[in-house]
Amino acid sequence: MKNVFYLFLLMMLAKSGLAQETPIFPRGEISKTNNHTGDVWLTELNKADSVIDCALATATFAPGAKLDWHIHPAGQILIITEGTGYYQEKGKAIQVVHKGDVIKCVPGVRHWHGASPKSIFSYIAASTNGAKNKTVWLQRVSDAEYNNLKQ
Numbered sequence: 001m002k003n004v005f006y007l008f009l010l011m012m013l014a015k016s017g018l019a020q021e022t023p024i025f026p027r028g029e030i031s032k033t034n035n036h037t038g039d040v041w042l043t044e045l046n047k048a049d050s051v052i053d054c055a056l057a058t059a060t061f062a063p064g065a066k067l068d069w070h071i072h073p074a075g076q077i078l079i080i081t082e083g084t085g086y087y088q089e090k091g092k093a094i095q096v097v098h099k100g101d102v103i104k105c106v107p108g109v110r111h112w113h114g115a116s117p118k119s120i121f122s123y124i125a126a127s128t129n130g131a132k133n134k135t136v137w138l139q140r141v142s143d144a145e146y147n148n149l150k151q
Helices: 002-021
Strands: 040-046 054-061 076-089 095-098 102-105 111-115 121-128
Touching (some): 111 121
Antiparallel strands (some): 040 054, 054 121, 076 095, 076 102, 076 111
16 A cells, blocks of 8 residues: 555656646747847737737747847836746846746846757746837847856
């Protein structure tokens, strides 16, 4: 009977471990835009409208993939849901971010974010004030900038 209990416990632990690996939302479509380096998948979860002016989307990055430098005129919040990534504001050091972290992309501040070299990276992005918050895309993140992680 004791062996049956241990077998049951082992099966439950294995099942709960597998459930944690399943993404909350589907990966979506691979982005065909010219504002990133590497593979990025996007899923729109909610369009901003006149009742609730908040757009929600998920983004998943292959290891080493990153967005170009950009600005959100009305800001954005990123909720990291998987992996390890980088976030950097112009003139500041790269921040390493992990599942469970929340990043506030301050309105009007030039920044970039993406996956670390050896990890996929996913987040939920929340953007308010849709009429004023069209992303302004800037130049590519150079290899020197991406590899400038101060440890």
